[in-house]
Amino acid sequence: MFQVLLCGAMIVTLSMGIRHGFGLWLQPITMDRGWTRETFAFALAVQNIAWGVAGPFTGMLADRFGPFRVLAVGGLLYALGLVLMALSTSGLAFTGSAGLLIGIAQSGTTYAVIYGVIGRNVPADKRSWAMGVAAAAGSFGQFLMVPVENWLIASTGWQNALFILACAALIILPLALGLREPQVVKPVHSHSQSIVQALREAFGYRSFQLLMAGYFVCGFQVVFIGVHMPSYLKDQGLSPQVATYALALIGLFNVFGTYGAGVLGQRYPKRYLLSAIYGLRSVAIVTFLLTPLTPTSVYLFSAVMGVLWLSTVPPTNAVLAQIFGVQHMSMLSGFVFLSHQVGSFLGVWLGGKLYDSTGSYDMVWWLAVALGVAAALVNLPVREGPISRGEPRPQAA
Structure with missing residues (x-):
């Protein structure tokens, strides 16, 4: 279990x-x-939607053949995408590299694949905690990498910075060796399903639909803030360092938020935890917008949002495992994440589109507030218990 957590956490980082x-x-x-x-913004919007669309398919492959091959191919595509991103000289080429290629790469190197491994190798009573550890690693990656990337851009230029990151992405390949599974473990005492049966069951289940709706809002909020807040702060006259520190603070405090969400998910109903996270995000954004903008207010907002940033990830995926089991964990996680990425697409694209047409991000900020309230409400009716399947039915030839 320790090797799975260590290698998985480093890959997500x-x-x-x-x-x-x-x-x-x-x-x-x-x-x-x-x-x-x-x-x-459109290229990064395509990146998010490509990540989401590819996620269910990389999840299927990881469930069926194990995570190693998926992670290795994902790491190679990530490095290639970063190189081509640096070399793109047209908007179309940039969308293909930074958008499509890197998006597909991320689907094979992030949470859906890693959480499938965790679900199969960590006991159920520690699963939420283990997913919190993996999510916290991703948050630590933000805290660690954002200042490094800012320094690389300043010291080597934006193109060379991308070349260096491409080399760093290749480290995913040897780390993937630590997640090799002798064979994909199939549940012995639970109802065995085909992929089609699992999808029909999940998409017909109300709680799955509600989790997807909430995750849509999560994607809209975090990607809009992550991509556009640096430019928003510069537009307001704050120095570039404020934006860098703000993103780093989000990453730092999200380490505590995601780990804490994993721990709390072991003790309390996860639907209430998710509802509280979405509601508090809206409160934080409203407070940020109504408070005079200073470096201090930015740092306080970043710290609060950091606690709430990816803290939806452990409870959402733990609920999926509780309801449906772990046989198709990576695939179902990929479909829920697809909803997240549709929200991400809209958040990052509308941020750029509405800024260009109105000269302001205000409309998107307030849309993020309204969506947060809606997500807080839709998570309350989620049922967390195992789905009732009854006796297995004979499959048709």
């Missing part, structure tokens, strides 16, 4: 750490290439 700093490239790339912010 790298994969999530690199992507969390992409907002730092918005102004250097758009200024150098002469692109609008919408061009950059």
Whole structure:
């Protein structure tokens, strides 16, 4: 179990750490290439939707053949995408590299695949805690990598910084060796399902639909803030260092938030925990918008949002394992994450689109508040107990 947690956490640290700093490239790339912010934002929006669409399929492959091959291919695609991102000279090429290629790579190197391994190798009574550890690693990656990426851009230029990160992404390959499974463990005493049966069951189950709706909001909020807040702060006259420290603080405090969510998910109903997280996000955003903007207010907002940032991930995935079991864990997690990434697409794209048309991010900030309230409400009716399947039915030939 220790090897699975260590290697899984390090992979998530790298994969999530690199992507969390992409907002730092918005102004250097758009200024150098002469692109609008919408061009950059659209590429990252495609990245998020590609990550989401590919997630169920990489999850199926990881459930069926084990995670090693998926992680190895994902690491190679990640490195290639970063190199091509640096070399792109048109908006279309940038969308293909930073958007499509890196998005597919992230689907094979982040939570859906890692949580499938954890679900199969960690006892149920420690599963929520273990998922909290993995999510905290992703948060630590943000805290660690964002300042490093900012320093690389300043000292080597934005293109060379991407080349260096491509080399770092290749470290995922040897780490994936620590997650090799002799064979994918199939449940012995539980109802065995085909992929089609599992999908029909999940999508017809109300609680699965509600979890997807909540995760949509999570994606909208965090990706809009992660990509556009650096530029928002610079537009308001704050120094670039404030934006860098803000993103780093989000990563630092999310270490505690995600780990704490994993621990609390072992003790309290996860639906109440999820509802509280979404509701508190809306409160934090409203307070941030109504308070005079200073470096101190930015840092306080970043710390609070950091606690709430990815703290939805452990309880959401733990609920999936509780309801449906672990046989198709990576695939079902991938479908829920697809909803997250549809929200991410809209959050990052609308941020750029509405800024270009109105000259302000205000409309998107308030939309994020309203969605947070809605997500707090839809998570309350989620049923966390194992789904009742009855006696296995004979499969048709």
